[in-house]
Amino acid sequence: MKQKILDIQSLKKNYGKGSNQTKALNGITFQVIEGEFLGIMGSSGSGKTTLLNCIATAIHPTEGRILLKGEDIGRFKGRRLADYRGKRIGYLFQNFELLDNLTGRENILLPPAIHNIPEKEGNVRLKVLAEYLEIEEILDKFPSQMSGGQKQRVAAARAMILTPEIVLADEPTGALDTKNAKSLMEKLSLLNQEEQSTILMVTHDCNAASYCSRILFIQDGKIFHELRRKYPQESQQQFYERILMVMAQLGGGSANVL
């Protein structure tokens, strides 16, 4: 039986006060299992980025709890909070967020340096990840000398260098062309399968979502639908078509639930 990594319990996040209040998250509950590749989809303003930001501790939820392996991350402070952000979760940004005055290698080795992990250890892991993500050739280049796809793969290596318990990906293909997006998703999927990395990805892109094993659809701050890929009989193409169908229904509200 696989372990529960993340447990989101009745999560609420409100913005504004009184009549101006907006419920970005309205009591969301779900779990993420170890080694799972979970996708979160929804239209703009559905609350998916707020959810990711809550998990990444970039914002405080109004109500509810987020448990990482049973520990309430809302109680993390100081050193423990910094460790959580850097070591226990990996974050993949839509705009890569690479430090453009550092080389690829330096960017990837930044989390081990911040968390005082011996460089040797970091280098061993770097070698493995660089091979998986095919970035060996560009490690000593600066971000300005890389293509968008290369930048995102370097960012992925940085997110995974400390073998985090879960990788949070916020629209990782958002700034990439189709070819680079496909290549990135293949690499992430490979890492998920080979290394049993747990990935939670927020995306708009049905193609990217088709690499996930499960997808939660969010609307108005609530879970509106859930899709699971049926292994092994369902192909990626079939799963993609099912996702498209749900996305087509999303605009119509709960009356169109499949």
Added chain:
Amino acid sequence: MFFNLVLKNSRKNRKENGLFFASLIVSIIAFYIILSLENQDVMKFLLKMESDAVNRIYQLLPALYGVSLVLLFFLVYFAGRYQMELRSHELGMYLMMGMRRLRMFVMLMAEDFFHSLFALLVGIPAAVFLSEMISLITAKLVGLGIIGHSFGFSWKAVLWTVVGFILIKSAAMLIFCISVMRKEVVSLLADTQEEKQKVKRPVIYYLELLLGLLLLAGAYYLAIQGKAWEDVKNMGLTLFLGSLGTVLLFRGGGMILELLLKIRKQKRGLWTFTFRQLQENVFLRPGSLAVSSLLILAALCCFGYGVSVSSQANGKEIHTVDYTFVGKKDAVEKELEAAGVRDRFAQMIEVRAGMADQEMPFSCEKLIRAADSLEESEEKANVVESLGFFTSPYYISLSGYNQLLGLAGKEPIELKDHQVALYSDDDFYSGKRLEILEAMLLKMPTVKIGSTSYQLTSEMYQTNFVVDRSITVALGVIVPDSLYDQIVTINDTTYLDAVLDSNLVKEKGLMQAMQSVNQRLDQTQLQYESYLQNMGRQLFYQVALGYITIYLAVIFLIIANTVMGVQYLMHQQKTGRRYRTLIRLGSSYKSLCASSNRQIRWYFGLPVVVAVISSFFGVRALFTGFLTESIRTMGPLLFKISGAMILFIVVVELIYISAVMRLGIRQILRRMDSKREE
């Protein structure tokens, strides 16, 4: 509504760029102080004593003011340009919301006007206060306190300060406005683009670094060897090599950081990030770092040289008499009686000096030959050459000179038969030159007056026989009165040296006693000079040198520091996103702040260290080229004082650096604030 927006923006700009605002206030203060120089007590006093020289300084002031304006224009331009870049998005939004370009132009100019007005409202009162303080302190330091202080507010200085300040601010703003008006809305709206560094091949950086070091070494060599002072071409070459060397050093300097990055094995924490940030700063702006370093060097040289020399420019002459009248004792006494001041003088000594005619030729050939056995040196050649012109000396009568020596508490001269003594002015013979002349006298040489040989005493006499400059005799011969009467036929003048009554001096103080006597003497026909003139000249050197060098040093320092400080903080603001990413990667605020502090220490440290090293050569070069003979003898003391001054400026820099560090941290925390959840 529009007015409110202007006021709000102006306030916001002031708060966001406090460092720049503070620099503007300091420059207003500096402007006012230099422009109101004539209202300073000490300058008022000097105008009476040394009116020609003081007026010449006043003529120099507009040029100094003009140069400062140009320099400050660059400061305003640099700092303002970054501020405008940061506001680019905001300005684009105004245009998108339908603001007409002309209205935006008016808004920006009005904002700047209020900004300047506020700076002037704070700066002028502070300047007037500081100027008064300086006036009081300098008056006290030079002993003028008793003459009385008068409030020295100068409308003229205020007017020119305001005009100059508004002029440079508006000119800079006009340039910014025109460039903003010409831009497309979309390029204004685009978030401030991070500057891209041009990546050159490493070998080019190394070559630049090497060439920079070589050129600097060349400039240092020319400077300390004194070759720079030989002619204008050499001076130009030294300055060119030094400046170009510094620029190249900074252009290639980023490679030193690259090497440090490679050598360092343990790269824990934000070490790599810190050095990459720093390297980016150095690579992006080698020019302004080099200029800042050169400006700090100029400030260090001005301050080190100016303060040390002006502090030593006084007190070198021993003050024995208070007045020198030209004329016989009886005649002068009569006039003094008539003016009612005879009783104010305690002692009067007659010293006669004059020249011989061609029938009494003078020769010092044997004295010159006495130098033959001395070690060859530049100074010796110099002394021998000057003795070559010693053909018609001034003769000084022994009796009067001996009385003067007695008054100074020195042993009188006892001349044997056929013996005379050598007199020299210490402005002409001091230090090494004096030593050489004294060594020559020890050889017992003779001089010839007419056809008779006279042996020179082994000692040389330098006690001035007039109080100031009634007469300046570079080299003279002290002869017995009988011989004097026999040979002197030309310019035979009696100098009557007088000492003020000690009770009067005790009662009123020397300065005021002299001033009161001078007032009476000015109404008589008497030709006289007092110690006040002598003191006035020394004071003039001190004050002119002190004021001008300190003023320039302050202006240079303000510009260098503001350019560096503002550029650094703006760069930090532009790259603020990186700090946010670091937080997301789990970096603590403490380590971010430590990284920011380290970056600032290095960023300021590099130009300051280069400037301090260069300043040792610069000050030394100034000492080689710009010192009078008598001050040069104080070499080691001057070096100590200038060293202390350089240290003082370094301390000022450290204080400034710590202020920038605080601002840097505040900026990081403010930027993170919205995202902080700790």
